[in-house]
Amino acid sequence: MTRALFLFLAALCLLAIVGCGKSEQRGNPIQVQMALPDMVAFDRAYIPALSLTNAGDAAKAKKAVALLVVRWQELRAKYIAAPTFNPQWRADFDSINAMILTADRMMIEGKPPQEAHGVLEGVRTVLKDLRLGYSISYDLDALTQFHEPMEAITLAVKDKTAAQLSENDLTTIEEQCRYADSIWQGQVTKAAFDPALFQLSAETDQQLRTELKLEAGIMTELKAALAAGDKARVVQSAAALKPHFATIYTLFGDFSAVQ
Numbered sequence: 001m002t003r004a005l006f007l008f009l010a011a012l013c014l015l016a017i018v019g020c021g022k023s024e025q026r027g028n029p030i031q032v033q034m035a036l037p038d039m040v041a042f043d044r045a046y047i048p049a050l051s052l053t054n055a056g057d058a059a060k061a062k063k064a065v066a067l068l069v070v071r072w073q074e075l076r077a078k079y080i081a082a083p084t085f086n087p088q089w090r091a092d093f094d095s096i097n098a099m100i101l102t103a104d105r106m107m108i109e110g111k112p113p114q115e116a117h118g119v120l121e122g123v124r125t126v127l128k129d130l131r132l133g134y135s136i137s138y139d140l141d142a143l144t145q146f147h148e149p150m151e152a153i154t155l156a157v158k159d160k161t162a163a164q165l166s167e168n169d170l171t172t173i174e175e176q177c178r179y180a181d182s183i184w185q186g187q188v189t190k191a192a193f194d195p196a197l198f199q200l201s202a203e204t205d206q207q208l209r210t211e212l213k214l215e216a217g218i219m220t221e222l223k224a225a226l227a228a229g230d231k232a233r234v235v236q237s238a239a240a241l242k243p244h245f246a247t248i249y250t251l252f253g254d255f256s257a258v259q
Contacts, residue, residue, distance in 0.1 A: 033082070034079055034082070034131075034136055036138065036197055037197065038075055038078065038079075039075075039131075039138055039140075040197060040198055040199070040252075041071060041074075041075075042071050042072065042075045043140055043252055043253070044071075044199070044252065044253055044254040045064075045067050045068045045070075045071035045072075045253075045254065045257075046068055046071070046072075046120075046123060046124070046253070047249065047250055047252055047253030047254075048064040048067075048068075048250075048253045048254065048255045048257075048258055049061070049064040049065045049067070049068040049103070049120060050117065050120050050121070050123075050124070051064075051246075051250050051253065051255075052064045052113070052255075052258065053065065053103070053107075053113040053114065053116045053117035053120060054113070054114060054117040055113075056113065057113075058107075058110075058113050060258045060259075061107060061113040061116070062107040062108070062113075063257075063258045064257075064258045065100075065103050065104050065107045065116060065120075066104065066107070067257055067258065068100060068103075068104075069100060069101070069104050072096070072097070072100050076093055076096075076097060079093075080093045083134070088133075089130070089134070092126055092127075092129075092130045095122075095126055096123050096126050096127065099119050099120060099122050099123050099126075100120070100123065102116075102119050103116035103117075103119045103120050104116075106119070124144050125144065127141075128141045128144040128145065139191035139192060139193050139194075139198075140252060142183065142187035142188045142190075142191045143188065143191075143245075143248065143249055145183050145187060146180055146183045146184055146187070146188055146245070147245065147249075149176040149177070149179040149180035149183070150176075150180050150241050150242065150245055151242070152172065152176040153172075153173050153176045153177060153180065153222075153238050153241060154238060154239065154241060154242045156169045156172045156173050156176070156238065157169070157173070157234070157235045157238040157239055158239075160235060161235065162231035162232040162234070162235050163231075165231045165234065165235060170226070170231075170234070173222075173226065173234060173238060174226055177219075177222055177223060177226060180219065181219055181223065184215075184216065184219060188212070189216075193205075193208060198252055199254075200251065200252075204251055207247075207251060208248065208251050211244055211247050211248045211251070212248060214244050215241065215244045215245060215248065218237050218240050218241055218244060219241070221233065221237040222234065222237040222238055222241070225237055
């Protein structure tokens with residue numbers, strides 16, 4: 001088993017442990033206040049770290065992760081003790097802290113950036129689940145939720161031609177497409193993505209709106225291809241989902257500090 005695979009499996013186990021304890025320890029949602037600008041500030045550092053550790057530039061990735069550590073420590077210090085009566089909140093914060101510090105240590109030790117990327121992937125999932133569990137509304141969580149089925153669709157067609165697409169692949173894509181579409185229609189289309197809050201310039205905001213329309217169009221094409229049983233169109237549209245999603249997501253990061 002490669003080191004990267006081991007780390008990925010370890011991250012999955014960690015997420016499973018975190019998720020299993022939530023329903024029992026949280027019970028009914030507890031109102032916890034987190035200022036939206038603080039969450040935005042964290043993601044403006046987190047997104048470059050996540051993106052650059054998957055891009056191959058080790059120097060920029062190392063710098064981005066180091067900046068993420070600083071931003072995370074600020075968020076953690078401010079909010080870790082918010083619901084002092086509920087231990088799961090602190091457990092989630094501790095899980096995120098472990099992931100970020102592990103990724104930072106990997107970069108300091110000269111490990112391949114992709115290994116740190118695999119660890120950092122879990123951060124947004126834990127934060128999304130934490131916010132949902134405490135009724136904290138945050139637009140980027142809609143994108144994180146969409147990412148999960150979108151990734152499953154992408155993996156189902158990865159490195160495959162239409163002739164290589166099996167019936168099991170089609171079943172997976174159909175199921176995940178329905179799930180992804182429900183999230184897109186029910187959450188992503190309803191998210192405001194306020195440019196003032198997310199510090200988006202007029203140009204970046206326009207690019208965001210354009211990319212959102214393109215992604216919606218790809219989802220429409222994928223559904224049509226599945227309905228028609230056209231494997232070639234399924235492969236083409238499914239493969240197009242992730243690049244546009246990546247563009248959408250990275251628009252919320254601040255890459256200026258690592259240029």
